[in-house]
Amino acid sequence: MTETKRSTKRKIVFATGNRHKLHEVESILKDYPIIIEHRNIKGPEIQSDDLDEIAKTSVAWTLKKCGCPSFVEDAGLFVTVLRGFPGTFSSYAYNTIGNKGLLKLLDGVKNRRAVFKSTIAYCSSRQKPICFTGEIRGNISLKIRGVNGFGFDPIFEPDDVRDKTFGELEDEEKNRYSHRALAVRLFAEWLLTYGVK
C-alpha cells in the first residue's frame, strides 16, 4: 500500500447502542486514518449460533438506514463445557443472569475453558457484507475480579495474560490482546488496502 493511500482519511459509520464498545473500537482505531461516525442504532439481530450471520444481517440493515459505508461489531463468550453458552446470546445472558449466574453454572466445574469471539461486519453500496473475526482463548475465573471493560470481562482470564481477568486490565492492555482488537485491526488493514474511499 502506498503512503498516499494510507493517508487518505476514511469516514465510516459505526452502528452500536453500546457505549463501552464504541469507546474500545475508537481507542483501537485511533492508530489508523479512519474516522468513525457513531450512530446509536442497531438493526434487528437474528437468532443464530453464528456471529457472522448475525452481524451480516445487522450491517445490511444499517447500510439501508444510513446510506453510507457502515460496520457493526458483535461478540460473544463461548464456554466449552456449556456447549458454547452464552455464545451469540451473551448480551441477553449478561443482562439477565450476569456474571454471577455464569459463575454459578460453573460452580464445582473443573474445565473452565472458554473463548471470546468478535466479528466485525462491514458493508457499502458497492460491497456485500464482509466479516473480520478475532478470537482469544482463556478460562472462566472462580470469582468476579476487576471493574474495567464490560459484560463478562471480569470473569474471563485470557491465556496471554496469566492471572488477570479482562476486568483487571487497563484499556490499553486489553486492546493489545482482545478478540475485539484483533477483529478491528484486521478490518482496518483491509479497509485501508481494499476498501472504498
Added chain:
Amino acid sequence: MTETKRSTKRKIVFATGNRHKLHEVESILKDYPIIIEHRNIKGPEIQSDDLDEIAKTSVAWTLKKCGCPSFVEDAGLFVTVLRGFPGTFSSYAYNTIGNKGLLKLLDGVKNRRAVFKSTIAYCSSRQKPICFTGEIRGNISLKIRGVNGFGFDPIFEPDDVRDKTFGELEDEEKNRYSHRALAVRLFAEWLLTYGVK
C-alpha cells in the same frame, strides 16, 4: 357463528422444525375443523425479548416462502428471579445448559416463580401478522421430574396442577392447562370466526 361456517374445513400451513410442538398443536386442533399442513421450515428469528415480535417476523417470512395462510408458534419460560431468563432464548438455553443448568442457576433460591408463555402468529396475503398468546404461571421444581413433553417441561410445576411438572402429565392433561393450548385455542376460535377460507 353459523354451523355452516364452522363446518367448512380450513387448511393452513404450520411451520416448525420441532416435532414435539407439531404433535401438541395437532392434538389440540383435532377438536376444530382445521387441517394443518406441516412444513419443516422456520424463518430467521430475530433477537428480541418480545415473543410477538419474533413470531410476527417469522410468520411473514413463512407466508412469503409458502404463499398460503400460515402460522408459527414461539414459546418461552420466563423465570422471575432471573429477570426473565431464559425467556425468548429458551430453545438455545435448553440446547446448551438444559434443565440441569437452569436448576443449578436456582440452587438455594427460594423464589422459584416462573411463567410459560406461548405466542401463535398467523398471517395471510390478506392479513398482516396477528398474534394469540397463552400464559401459565407456576414454579420451577427442585428436581427434574417426568419424561413427557419437551424442553423445560420436566422442571415446571404449573399452579393449576399442584405437585406435578409438565413432564409428569399425560399429553391430554397438559393440553388442558398449557400456555400453548391456550394460545392455539384462541387462534382456532378466531380463525373459524374471522379467518379467511
